[in-house]
Amino acid sequence: MASLQFSKVAHSNRNSFADLAFTRRAPPPRSTRPTRVGFKVFASDSQTEPDLSVCVNGFQMPNPFVIGSGPPGTNYTVMKRAFDEGWGAVIAKTVSLDAAKVINVTPRYARLRAGANGSAKGQIIGWENIELISDRPLETMLKEFKQLKEEYPDRILIASIMEEYNKADWEELIDRVEQTGIDAIEVNFSCPHGMPERKMGMAMGQDCALLEEVCGWINAKATVPVWAKMTPNITDITMPARIALSTGCEGIAAINTIQSVMGISLDTLRPEPCVEGYSTPGGYSCKAVHPIALAKVMNIAQMMKSEFNMKDYSLSGIGGVETGGDAAEFILLGANTVQVCTGVMMHGYGLVKKLCAELKDFMKKHNFKTIEDFRGASLPYFTTHTELVRLQKEAVRQRKAVKKGLDSDKDWTGDGFVKETESMVSN
Ligand SMILES: Cc1cc2nc3c(=O)[nH]c(=O)nc-3n(C[C@H](O)[C@H](O)[C@H](O)COP(=O)(O)O)c2cc1C
Numbered sequence: 001m002a003s004l005q006f007s008k009v010a011h012s013n014r015n016s017f018a019d020l021a022f023t024r025r026a027p028p029p030r031s032t033r034p035t036r037v038g039f040k041v042f043a044s045d046s047q048t049e050p051d052l053s054v055c056v057n058g059f060q061m062p063n064p065f066v067i068g069s070g071p072p073g074t075n076y077t078v079m080k081r082a083f084d085e086g087w088g089a090v091i092a093k094t095v096s097l098d099a100a101k102v103i104n105v106t107p108r109y110a111r112l113r114a115g116a117n118g119s120a121k122g123q124i125i126g127w128e129n130i131e132l133i134s135d136r137p138l139e140t141m142l143k144e145f146k147q148l149k150e151e152y153p154d155r156i157l158i159a160s161i162m163e164e165y166n167k168a169d170w171e172e173l174i175d176r177v178e179q180t181g182i183d184a185i186e187v188n189f190s191c192p193h194g195m196p197e198r199k200m201g202m203a204m205g206q207d208c209a210l211l212e213e214v215c216g217w218i219n220a221k222a223t224v225p226v227w228a229k230m231t232p233n234i235t236d237i238t239m240p241a242r243i244a245l246s247t248g249c250e251g252i253a254a255i256n257t258i259q260s261v262m263g264i265s266l267d268t269l270r271p272e273p274c275v276e277g278y279s280t281p282g283g284y285s286c287k288a289v290h291p292i293a294l295a296k297v298m299n300i301a302q303m304m305k306s307e308f309n310m311k312d313y314s315l316s317g318i319g320g321v322e323t324g325g326d327a328a329e330f331i332l333l334g335a336n337t338v339q340v341c342t343g344v345m346m347h348g349y350g351l352v353k354k355l356c357a358e359l360k361d362f363m364k365k366h367n368f369k370t371i372e373d374f375r376g377a378s379l380p381y382f383t384t385h386t387e388l389v390r391l392q393k394e395a396v397r398q399r400k401a402v403k404k405g406l407d408s409d410k411d412w413t414g415d416g417f418v419k420e421t422e423s424m425v426s427n
Pocket residue numbers: 068069070071093094127129131132133134160188191229255256257284285286287289318319320321339340341342343
């Protein structure tokens with residue numbers, strides 16, 4: 001209840017941050033944050049080719065495709081590979097101050113295949129992981145961020161961070177990642193496994209009062225744009241998203257993984273992924289989560305559109321993207337960028353070339369020249385069920401009004417004979 005009351009306060013004051021009750025931790029005005037000049041727009045392949053470049057929170061990206069935080073951004077070698085293959089930006093694996101507290105287990109992944117009994121030949125449609133955040137020493141990760149920014153100064157590198165409920169720790173972590181020259185920060189308020197045991201990740205993202213306080217600390221400290229990564233494991237995802245934006249975050253990223261139990265072995269009766277005979281609920285990703293992610297992104301985009309000035313904020317769609325069409329769907333709902341994690345784990349870094357080609361094909365089909373030409377174009381076509389009933393009743397009424405053909409042979413007339421014939425022809 002407390003969080004509900006807060007969100008209403010934040011909502012009603014959204015246009016005057018200075019007046020907000022919680023501005024005791026107000027972020028520095030966005031104008032004092034340095035404008036990041038990022039990747040120069042590639043000269044387009046030809047004048048007629050659609051332009052995939054996007055400008056997000058002040059930085060330029062050659063395309064909207066971003067490596068989502070996870071294994072594909074876990075060290076220097078793989079992040080360099082992502083830049084070389086042409087990804088628009090890279091979000092590194094989530095880091096915290098003390099990696100010694102992060103202890104991973106193996107196996108840590110389990111897959112769901114389509115087809116009868118998940119036949120080994122079936123397409124992989126679902127992926128569960130019980131992987132924690134980065135278990136590499138922070139110092140090592142920071143050195144690699146710095147090296148990457150030195151070698152790729154015009155590419156966008158985003159640090160993903162997570163900490164416990166401690167203001168000084170958040171401030172130290174932000175300070176240290178910013179010193180490497182990263183372009184933006186994504187805050188992981190959404191990991192559903194392991195970290196909530198330490199009141200981190202999803203435990204923070206589900207608690208609106210806690211989120212308000214921690215976002216306040218973060219935005220008071222950060223000098224680069226901050227994206228809040230939301231958990232789908234909550235009844236109304238717009239509540240934490242609204243709080244994150246109201247307390248100074250420049251962007252929302254959604255979704256992180258969905259809490260799941262991948263399955264139970266019918267031979268051993270043990271759950272998967274099975275570690276020494278036991279398991280723990282994990283996070284679900286891949287194709288199967290795409291429709292859920294679309295719904296969450298649609299909810300957030302509608303909220304942003306009605307309560308915030310969309311031009312000042314960004315939205316990053318995540319979940320089950322493997323094709324340019326999947327990405328187009330997120331953009332049609334209002335996303336500025338699209339993140340891919342499991343898709344890269346299954347298909348490799350070269351996937352970005354296919355994604356770009358397929359997104360361009362979609363744009364050519366509709367004669368869209370830029371991403372902005374269709375961003376959010378499908379959002380107005382969502383309404384309430386009550387409105388669908390009203391629309392359908394009205395359509396049926398109109399169809400009945402336009403009478404087609406003759407009811408009976410007695411209705412033929414001499415004068416209208418040709419027209420009456422035409423009215424009953426199908427092609
Ligand atoms: C193995 C694995 C590890 C992940 N680790 C992180 C992480 O460290 N931080 C984070 O914010 N998200 C993490 N994620 C979540 C992804 O970034 C992404 O939000 C989610 O998987 C949905 O997108 P996808 O279907 O493209 O994978 C991880 C996902 C997977 C599959």
